Amino acid sequence: MEALKQALGSGRLVALWYDAPHLHYLVEGPEGSPLQEFQVEARGSFPSLAGEFPALDWFERELWEEHSLVPEGHPALKPLRNHCLPYPFERVEGLHEVPVGPVHAGIIEPGHFRFSVLGEKILHLELRLGYQHRGVERLFQGAGLERARLLAERAGGESVAHALAFCQAVEAALGLEVPPRARQLRRVLLELERVFGHLGHLAGLFTDIGYAYAATQVGKVRALLQGQLERLTGHRYGRNALTVGGVSFDLDPKTQLEVRGALSRLGLEAEAQLLSAFKQPMVLDRLRYVGAITPAQARWLGLVGPAARACGLGRDLRQDDGLYQPFTPVLRAGGDVLARAQVYLEEVRQGFRHLERFLTELPPGGGWVDEAGPSQEGELRTAFSRVEAGRGELFYWVRLQGRRVEQVKIVDPSFKNWRALELAVRGMGLPDFPLINKSFDLSYAGCDL
Amino acid sequence: MNPLWQTLRTGLLTRSLQNLFRLPAWAPGWPVLRPEGLSHTVRRELLELCPSVAFAEEGGEFRLDLAHCVLCGRCFQTFPQAVGELRGLEVAVTRREDLVQRVDLATGNFVDPGPPPPTRAELHLPTLAFREVSAGNTGLDDTEVALAGNPFHDMGRFGFTVVASPRHADALLVAGPVSQNMREALLRTYQATPEPKGVVAVGNEAVGGEVFAESPQVAGGVDRVLPVDVYVPGSPARPAAILHGLLLLSGRVQQMLVGGRRVRGKPEQSPKAS
Ligand code: SF4
Numbered sequence: 204m205e206a207l208k209q210a211l212g213s214g215r216l217v218a219l220w221y222d223a224p225h226l227h228y229l230v231e232g233p234e235g236s237p238l239q240e241f242q243v244e245a246r247g248s249f250p251s252l253a254g255e256f257p258a259l260d261w262f263e264r265e266l267w268e269e270h271s272l273v274p275e276g277h278p279a280l281k282p283l284r285n286h287c288l289p290y291p292f293e294r295v296e297g298l299h300e301v302p303v304g305p306v307h308a309g310i311i312e313p314g315h316f317r318f319s320v321l322g323e324k325i326l327h328l329e330l331r332l333g334y335q336h337r338g339v340e341r342l343f344q345g346a347g348l349e350r351a352r353l354l355a356e357r358a359g360g361e362s363v364a365h366a367l368a369f370c371q372a373v374e375a376a377l378g379l380e381v382p383p384r385a386r387q388l389r390r391v392l393l394e395l396e397r398v399f400g401h402l403g404h405l406a407g408l409f410t411d412i413g414y415a416y417a418a419t420q421v422g423k424v425r426a427l428l429q430g431q432l433e434r435l436t437g438h439r440y441g442r443n444a445l446t447v448g449g450v451s452f453d454l455d456p457k458t459q460l461e462v463r464g465a466l467s468r469l470g471l472e473a474e475a476q477l478l479s480a481f482k483q484p485m486v487l488d489r490l491r492y493v494g495a496i497t498p499a500q501a502r503w504l505g506l507v508g509p510a511a512r513a514c515g516l517g518r519d520l521r522q523d524d525g526l527y528q529p530f531t532p533v534l535r536a537g538g539d540v541l542a543r544a545q546v547y548l549e550e551v552r553q554g555f556r557h558l559e560r561f562l563t564e565l566p567p568g569g570g571w572v573d574e575a576g577p578s579q580e581g582e583l584r585t586a587f588s589r590v591e592a593g594r595g596e597l598f599y600w601v602r603l604q605g606r607r608v609e610q611v612k613i614v615d616p617s618f619k620n621w622r623a624l625e626l627a628v629r630g631m632g633l634p635d636f637p638l639i640n641k642s643f644d645l646s647y648a649g650c651d652l
Numbered sequence: 653m654n655p656l657w658q659t660l661r662t663g664l665l666t667r668s669l670q671n672l673f674r675l676p677a678w679a680p681g682w683p684v685l686r687p688e689g690l691s692h693t694v695r696r697e698l699l700e701l702c703p704s705v706a707f708a709e710e711g712g713e714f715r716l717d718l719a720h721c722v723l724c725g726r727c728f729q730t731f732p733q734a735v736g737e738l739r740g741l742e743v744a745v746t747r748r749e750d751l752v753q754r755v756d757l758a759t760g761n762f763v764d765p766g767p768p769p770p771t772r773a774e775l776h777l778p779t780l781a782f783r784e785v786s787a788g789n790t791g792l793d794d795t796e797v798a799l800a801g802n803p804f805h806d807m808g809r810f811g812f813t814v815v816a817s818p819r820h821a822d823a824l825l826v827a828g829p830v831s832q833n834m835r836e837a838l839l840r841t842y843q844a845t846p847e848p849k850g851v852v853a854v855g856n857e858a859v860g861g862e863v864f865a866e867s868p869q870v871a872g873g874v875d876r877v878l879p880v881d882v883y884v885p886g887s888p889a890r891p892a893a894i895l896h897g898l899l900l901l902s903g904r905v906q907q908m909l910v911g912g913r914r915v916r917g918k919p920e921q922s923p924k925a926s
Contacts, residue, residue, distance in 0.1 A: 286833040305837045308816035310798045312786045313834055334833045337788050338869035349703040353722060353863050360791035403795070419803065420658070423665060426804055430676075437679045439890065440792055443724045476658075648790050651831075 204250070207241040211256045214239075215505050215518075218598045219262040220612035221245070221270050222585065229587070229598075234517070251277040258505030261618060269340075284333035284651055295319040295327050301633065305334045309637075312647035316636075323632045328625045335651035343611040348373060348447050351608045355599070356442045359615045359649025363389075363396040364592030366445040368599040369611075373447045375586035376603050383566040385449035390526050391561045392441045392450075393590070395432045398473075398554040399425060400593035401509075401547040404644040405477065408544055411638045412489045417480040424473045431462050431469070449571035463562040470555030477548050490541035494627040494639030497538060506623055508595020508616050509550065510643055513542035520591035527557065540642040581605040592616055594646060615649030665803040672805060672892040673741045680725030681739035684913060685716050685753045687760045689734030698727055698734065704863060712758055718743070718751040718912055719859040722887045742908040744884045744897030746771055748875060751859065751885055753912035765911045771881060774848040775822065776903030779811030782852075783821035783845065787838050788870055789828030792888040793855040797825055800891035800898075812898050818842075823850035823901060825894075826878070829861040830871035842878055850881040850901050855889040862887065 207228055214232040221227070226249055228241040243249060251274035253260040263274040264283040274280065282288045294300075298319040305313035313334040319327040339358045343351050355369035356362040367389055374381060381389075402425040409418035429439055436444035436452050444452050454462070480486055496506070501514040511518060512534050519532035533549040535542035587600040595616030602610040620643060627639050675681055683706075695714055698707045706720040707727075716735075728735040745751055746768050754763040786794050800807045801814065815821050818841045830838060842849070853874040856862040861872035871877050884897035899905040908914055 284833070305834065306783075306785055306818075306841050310784045310786075310794050310814060312789070312791055312794060313837065334837070335786075335788050335828075335831060336833055336869055337829065337831055337864050338867040339864075341869075342864065342867055347703075350863070353703055357790045357857075357863055362790075362792070422802055423662070426799065426802055433676060434678050437725070438723070439679075439796075440888070442887070443722065646791055648788075 204243070207243070208252065208255070210239050210241070211252065211259075215502070216256070216258050216262070217589070217596065218587070218600065218612065218614045219259065219266070220600055221266055221272065222602065222610070223270075226266070226272075227600075231518075245272055247271075248273040248275050250275050254278045257503055257622075258619070261622070282333070284336040286333055290331060292317050292329055292331070293327070298326060314647050318628075318633065318636075320633060323634070325628045325631055325633055325636070328628050330621060330625060332621065332647060333651050335648045337648075337652070339652045340611055340613060343608045346608050348606055348608070351611075352446065355613075358613055358652060359597075359617070360646035361396055361400065361592045361594065361597070361649075363392045363441040363445065364590050364597050365599075365613075365649075366442070367393060368588050368590040368592075368597045369601070370445050370447050371588035371590065372586050372599040372601045373603065375588055376584040376601055377447075379448050379572055381449055382568050382570065382572055384453075384568045385570040385572075387526060387561055387565055388450045388452070388454075388570060389445060390524075391558060392432070392436065392444060393592075394554045394558050394561070395428065395435075396441060397593040398551050398558070399428055399432065400644070401551045401554070402428065402473065404547050404641065405544060405551075407641045407644070408490070408540070408638065409480065409486075411641055412486065414480065414483070414486060417476065417486075420476045421473070421480075424469050424476065428466070428469055431465055434458070434462060446571065449569070451571065453570050454565075459562055459565060463559065466555065466558050466562070470552070470559070473555070474552055477551065481545070481548060487541065490544055490638075491537070491539060493540045493635055494631060494642060495537065495539040496623055496627050500626050501538070501623070504622050504626070505619050506595075507619050508592070509543055509546045510595065510620050510623055513546045514538040518596075520589055520596055524591075526561075540638060543642045583609070594644070594649075595620060613649075613652060615646060615652070617645040617647075617650040621645050621650055666806045666809070667804055669895075672895065675739045675741055680723050680728075681737040682718055682723070682743065683716060683721060683727050684736045684738045685714070685755055685762075686734055686736050687755045687762065689731065690714055690755060690757070690760075691734075694731055694734045698731065701726055701730060712756065713763065714755045714757055716753040716912065717860065718753070718909075719748075719856045719883070719885045720862055720865075721885075722856070722862070738914055740908070740914070741890055741892040742896045742905070743886070743893050744882050744900045745907055745909050746882055746900065748859070748880075748883060749911065750907070750909050751883060751912055762911060762913065768907050768910055771901055771903055772848065772850065773903070775850045775881070775901055777811075777822065779813070780822045780898065780902050781813050781815045781820055782823050782825050782898070783816075783818045783841065784814055784825045784827070785834075785838055785841050787826055787828040787834035787858075787874070788831030788864070789855060789857055790888070793827035793857070796886075796888050796891050797827065797854060797894060800894045802891075805891045805895060807895055807898065810895070810899065810902075810904070818844040819846065821845050821849070823852060823881070824878075825852045825854050826874045827854045827858050827888075829857040829864045829867075830874055830877050832869055832871070835871060835877060838877060851878050852882045852884060852894075852897050852901060853880045854884050854894055854897070856885055856887045859883045859885055
């Protein structure tokens with residue numbers, strides 16, 4: 204326990220899951236130090252650490268709900284996804300409450316936001332999610348690998364990243380070595396998905412500040428980019444393209460050349476449009492100082508992905524990925540909407556550069572390894588994997604029995620980042636909320652599972 | 653970059669309907685059963701092979717439910733003699749049965765579900781306002797609905813808009829298998845919509861639950877909660893298919909699929925060599 208606390212104090216919680224009868228805490232130390240895994244035996248209850256380390260709050264509430272493990276001493280134990288239990292909102296005496304959702308005004312997933320406001324000013328926000336809960340993790344139990352991959356693709360908003368994280372975890376468990384060509388093609392899809400997502404966030408921000416021209420132009424590039432993803436995989440979001448052991452598509456040299464050419468043209472256009480939009484004083488004025496998060500808050504909540512990098516916390520799992528070298532994460536210091544938008548912008552440019560490189564030199568060979576060998580037996584194997592998805596670090600842990608999935612734990616980056624919204628809106632005006640929300644662009648489905 | 657110059661250079665992006673309904677050459681189409689090729693062994697293999705449990709054999713019938721198909725293309729690539737490929741995006745239907753192909757194994761013929769009912773005349777309006785409700789979907793069906801409004805698809809040219817409140821809406825677009833936690837919110841949104849009102853189920857999950865059908869946390873389809881006027885299959889439903897569904901609701905196009913097969917327009921194409 205003491206070693207765990209020490210590790211959490213200096214590092215960051217990656218995941219917390221229950222593989223009966225042990226709780227597994229996976230902690231990443233400061234810059235570059237290896238992952239540490241702590242096991243704590245738990246039957247019926249376990250000591251809560253959420254008071255000291257708020258990043259554990261939702262994880263502990265999840266354990267309570269999913270496995271009936273009581274986190275003893277939890278500061279505010281209430282349901283996370285279970286809507287059958289009463290949910291006590293925190294009330295602030297003397298303030299007006301504005302409830303918003305679950306059905307929103309835009310075309311967006313459902314969630315409930317309870318604002319406590321003084322006039323227009325938001326003094327407190329409490330999120331209540333779980334509306335998208337479909338029981339994904341339970342559906343994995345007993346599923347074959349193919350079906351499990353379908354579930355992974357539908358677990359959160361990023362199909363490719365989820366499929367990749369799932370496949371990598373299974374491959375690690377079964378000891379499969381993915382051929383180099385497939386590894387690179389997987390990165391191509393991952394970058395396409397990231398750029399597609401980021402362009403969507405940026406177009407959304409432009410829409411929210413009333414800059415329709417930029418939103419349309421960015422939206423156009425985004426639609427054409429999606430066409431290239433479809434060209435490669437046959438699916439508009441890259442579903443069915445990844446499989447355990449490799450990829451299920453390949454491209455001939457002609458397609459490779461054409462896609463690379465189309466992407467480099469789109470890259471230039473995206474760059475020109477975005478750079479000119481971010482020169483407009485209106486854009487800068489509207490986004491700057493809105494919805495700021497301090498580095499201390501980011502560390503405290505254990506933020507990941509662009510939200511953390513916009514506070515200057517430099518962690519990007521692509522740093523450790525051999526295929527991306529040399530790689531420098533995009534960092535910004537402000538922590539506000541502008542900083543997050545700039546991180547998206549720079550990562551879009553970076554993504555196009557990686558795509559260009561990946562598609563210039565594809566290693567020869569097959570795209571798939573036949574999963575024979577040790578995987579056939581009925582033995583138990585466990586493994587985890589991490590992928591830097593567009594929204595941040597995505598974690599999958601699997602326990603396999605032969606070629607069937609016995610249990611999984613998914614930690615979508617949004618699960619760690621949602622609470623940043625609660626802090627970012629404090630002191631802001633109510634009309635700023637859509638803008639701040641869009642700047643984090645969190646997945647409801649990935650969080651609710 | 654000079655915006656005027658850029659706009660001129662971009663030219664017209666909006667595609668004609670005909671163009672939109674064409675499936676790109678690299679995307680797999682929908683599977684269509686070929687009764688003559690459905691031998692006992694092939695049927696066994698198909699049941700095994702489909703990752704999404706789209707095939708079923710029951711009561712002397714072999715069935716293929718398009719709303720459970722995730723379009724992996726595996727069945728018609730492996731057994732071209734038993735499964736053909738239907739290319740096209742005009743797949744919205746007014747009845748759930750029209751997404752299910754049923755082959756009577758005794759006679760080797762398709763079971764004909766009869767002509768589909770027309771959509772309701774009171775919704776055959778020149779403009780329709782929609783409210784989108786996401787009820788347990790992955791987020792991609794929402795994105796596709798939003799993309800139906802982009803310059804390429806431009807649903808605005810048909811008088812379709814998405815409005816912020818159900819009180820201003822003529823119809824609801826519902827995505828997702830309807831999670832238990834969204835059930836009440838969906839019902840209340842429906843109640844808040846003024847009559848006459850329509851419901852469009854967008855995407856496989858909304859049509860029949862797809863991979864989530866077995867989960868106790870979801871209703872397993874919008875029609876378990878609300879009366880549905882139009883079903884749009886797809887995983888997720890593509891913007892063009894959604895557009896077809898909206899046009900069908902407003903009475904401007906005809907339904908192309910009956911009993912899961914194309915009854916109008918071009919005949920089924922044979923699968924392309926892969
Ligand atoms: S295309 Fe794939 S998912 Fe669809 S029916 Fe065939 S095998 Fe099943």
